[in-house]
Amino acid sequence: xxxxxxxxxxxxxxxxxxxxxxxxxxxxxxxxxxxxxxxxxxxxxxxxxxxxxxxxxxxxxxxxxxxxxxxxxxxxxxxxxxxxxxxxxxxxxxxxxxxxxxxxxxxxxxxxxxxxxxxxxxxxxxxxxxxxxxxxxxxxxxxxxxxxxxxxxxxxxxxxxxxxxxxxxxxxxxxxxxxxxxxxxxxxxxxxxxxxxxxxxxxxxxxxxxxxxxxxxxxxxxxxxxxxxxxxxxxxxxxxxxxxxxxxxxxxxxxxxxxxxxxxxxxxxxxxxxxxxxxxxxxxxxxxxxxxxxxxxxxxxxxxxxxxxxxxxxxxxxxxxxxxxxxxxxxxxxxxxxxxxxxxxxxxxxxxxxxxxx
Amino acid sequence: xxxxxxxxxxxxxxxxxxxxxxxxxxxxxxxxxxxxxxxxxxxxxxxxxxxxxxxxxxxxxxxxxxxxxxxxxxxxxxxxxxxxxxxxxxxxxxxxxxxxxxxxxxxxxxxxxxxxxxxxxxxxxxxxxxxxxxxxxxxxxxxxxxxxxxxxxxxxxxxxxxxxxxxxxxxxxxxxxxxxxxxxxxxxxxxxxxxxxxxxxxxxxxxxxxxxxxxxxxxxxxxxxxxxxxxxxxxxxxxxxxxxxxxxxxxxxxxxxxxxxxxxxxxxxxxxxxxxxxxxxxxxxxxxxxxxxxxxxxx
Numbered sequence: 001x002x003x004x005x006x007x008x009x010x011x012x013x014x015x016x017x018x019x020x021x022x023x024x025x026x027x028x029x030x031x032x033x034x035x036x037x038x039x040x041x042x043x044x045x046x047x048x049x050x051x052x053x054x055x056x057x058x059x060x061x062x063x064x065x066x067x068x069x070x071x072x073x074x075x076x077x078x079x080x081x082x083x084x085x086x087x088x089x090x091x092x093x094x095x096x097x098x099x100x101x102x103x104x105x106x107x108x109x110x111x112x113x114x115x116x117x118x119x120x121x122x123x124x125x126x127x128x129x130x131x132x133x134x135x136x137x138x139x140x141x142x143x144x145x146x147x148x149x150x151x152x153x154x155x156x157x158x159x160x161x162x163x164x165x166x167x168x169x170x171x172x173x174x175x176x177x178x179x180x181x182x183x184x185x186x187x188x189x190x191x192x193x194x195x196x197x198x199x200x201x202x203x204x205x206x207x208x209x210x211x212x213x214x215x216x217x218x219x220x221x222x223x224x225x226x227x228x229x230x231x232x233x234x235x236x237x238x239x240x241x242x243x244x245x246x247x248x249x250x251x252x253x254x255x256x257x258x259x260x261x262x263x264x265x266x267x268x269x270x271x272x273x274x275x276x277x278x279x280x281x282x283x284x285x286x287x288x289x290x291x292x293x294x295x296x297x298x299x300x301x302x303x304x305x306x307x308x309x310x311x312x313x314x315x316x317x318x319x320x321x322x323x324x325x326x327x328x329x330x331x332x333x334x335x336x337x338x339x340x341x342x343x344x345x346x347x348x349x350x351x352x353x354x355x356x357x358x
Numbered sequence: 359x360x361x362x363x364x365x366x367x368x369x370x371x372x373x374x375x376x377x378x379x380x381x382x383x384x385x386x387x388x389x390x391x392x393x394x395x396x397x398x399x400x401x402x403x404x405x406x407x408x409x410x411x412x413x414x415x416x417x418x419x420x421x422x423x424x425x426x427x428x429x430x431x432x433x434x435x436x437x438x439x440x441x442x443x444x445x446x447x448x449x450x451x452x453x454x455x456x457x458x459x460x461x462x463x464x465x466x467x468x469x470x471x472x473x474x475x476x477x478x479x480x481x482x483x484x485x486x487x488x489x490x491x492x493x494x495x496x497x498x499x500x501x502x503x504x505x506x507x508x509x510x511x512x513x514x515x516x517x518x519x520x521x522x523x524x525x526x527x528x529x530x531x532x533x534x535x536x537x538x539x540x541x542x543x544x545x546x547x548x549x550x551x552x553x554x555x556x557x558x559x560x561x562x563x564x565x566x567x568x569x570x571x572x573x574x575x576x577x578x579x580x581x582x583x584x585x586x587x588x589x590x591x592x593x594x595x596x597x598x599x600x601x602x603x604x605x606x607x608x609x610x611x612x613x614x615x616x617x618x619x620x621x622x623x624x625x626x627x628x629x630x631x632x633x634x635x636x637x638x639x640x641x642x643x644x645x646x647x648x649x650x651x652x653x654x655x656x657x
Contacts, residue, residue, distance in 0.1 A: 087567060
């Protein structure tokens with residue numbers, strides 16, 4: 001086990017720079033997830049940690065050792081690829097033993113390690129099979145088994161669940177998390193799925209356009225996103241954004257007035273274009289707030305999601321507002337609801353820079 | 359319910375589906391089977407002619423008036439006996455086989471390394487090297503054999519099998535390299551990256567991951583190389599002079615055509631026997647061959 005320290009790392013392909021100075025510190029035994037939209041550079045960063053891409057500038061250290069010029073096999077890491085990269089001409093046993101065989105480990109050691117990994121992952125009955133004879137979930141487990149047998153300092157996962165169906169994905173998510181808790185190996189995991197990131201990570205790195213937008217614990221990112229991008233990316237359904245400006249001690253968008261978050265002095269930013277952010281579950285039904293016209297009602301049982309429009313308010317991006325209520329909703333499309341935000345948990349962002357203001 | 363009942367009259371009146379199937383069957387015959395049969399006749403007739411000529415007695419061969427030229431009335435093994443026991447045919451066969459295997463092995467070895475380097479190592483200018491190798495393939499052997507003859511003489515290889523084993527790769531390597539580049543491209547690169555992390559060196563990756571997955575490609579490159587060197591004519595004619603060292607294509611032409619006398623029976627028997635090894639090769643590996651030309655490694 002080891003720490004991973006990424007210091008001001010840049011990556012350029014020819015004249016195009018895709019990572020613009022990324023710094024992240026992964027503590028020993030931590031599960032860190034790199035998340036972001038496709039093309040944000042998260043996979044490139046992971047491949048740089050693995051040694052599959054050169055580091056244009058900056059430094060990556062595993063443990064105490066800077067690995068910029070260390071070959072992948074010397075880095076003591078194991079990687080699980082998106083399409084598993086199982087060797088199709090080798091059995092499950094051979095796939096898992098390959099790295100140990102290359103390291104010329106004694107036969108008994110190989111047997112013991114492969115056996116242990118197979119037990120952990122429930123692969124013992126499949127050791128003699130070929131990858132093509134396995135289901136998607138089993139292949140995924142073999143790929144993990146191949147990583148486990150090496151007992152590496154760091155596990156690297158590159159979107160390992162994206163080829164699985166929804167149900168299996170949820171199951172494997174729990175398995176990977178459980179595995180991490182059992183083995184305690186430092187893990188860096190790449191995904192574009194923010195639910196995966198929220199549910200599995202100790203810490204999340206949100207990346208966008210080759211930059212780190214925010215680095216922190218999942219709920220910290222959820223509760224206090226540092227900018228509009230993180231606010232919109234983390235959370236499903238996504239946060240609602242209303243455009244407007246501060247007038248006196250309220251936020252105003254058209255005829256709609258909303259209370260400012262606590263501790264914020266309206267006078268300091270009067271007239272400045274801002275974006276008011278509120279998560280769907282932070283709307284309250286209180287019979288007095290602002291008027292919202294119901295468009296679609298989606299009951300899920302535990303909660304009811306209502307898609308509605310705020311007459312006269314200017315929204316950012318979407319034109320509709322999503323609210324999630326614990327209460328059952330009896331209103332039909334076209335009818336009006338009276339809703340108001342919970343001012344303690346609303347967010348205010350500067351429209352020009354996107355930075356958080358409260 | 360009433361609007362879903364079917365009117366029986368309407369069904370019998372329209373014979374649409376039947377008409378359509380007749381139409382499509384006729385169309386299939388005209389557009390697929392007739393052209394295919396014509397194609398097959400054109401392709402296979404020379405082989406048929408070669409086969410029947412090999413078993414025809416000379417009297418039948420030269421007298422079309424009293425005999426059906428497309429059939430044998432009294433088949434004979436005379437031509438084959440003459441070929442096997444009165445000429446060095448078996449010797450030529452062995453020489454040709456040795457040269458074909460030798461040059462195929464050499465070419466595959468060089469091509470695997472070249473193709474892997476060009477496709478996977480992506481060194482600076484690898485694309486141009488690939489193109490240059492292909493350009494070498496475009497130089498016709500009928501021009502190339504003149505400078506090559508100088509080289510062969512200088513090295514003292516004239517009239518030895520090595521003259522051919524070492525010159526055939528000049529056209530085999532470019533061809534096999536290009537075929538293998540295409541095949542290596544179809545092997546997922548993640549497998550190699552994974553092996554790299556697993557601790558394998560480049561050569562170990564090539565030997566334990568890439569080559570086992572490229573077997574169909576290797577087989578088809580091997581068949582190509584073997585066939586081309588088996589059938590090669592101009593270098594074999596230019597670089598070999600003694601009768602017993604000749605290859606089959608050259609030997610049957612130079613030894614079985616005496617002056618202006620063509621021993622058609624033995625010639626065709628020689629050609630028939632000479633094409634058997636290649637045919638047998640194809641027969642065993644045809645599936646690999648097709649799969650490698652049409653692509654993709656299956657997991």
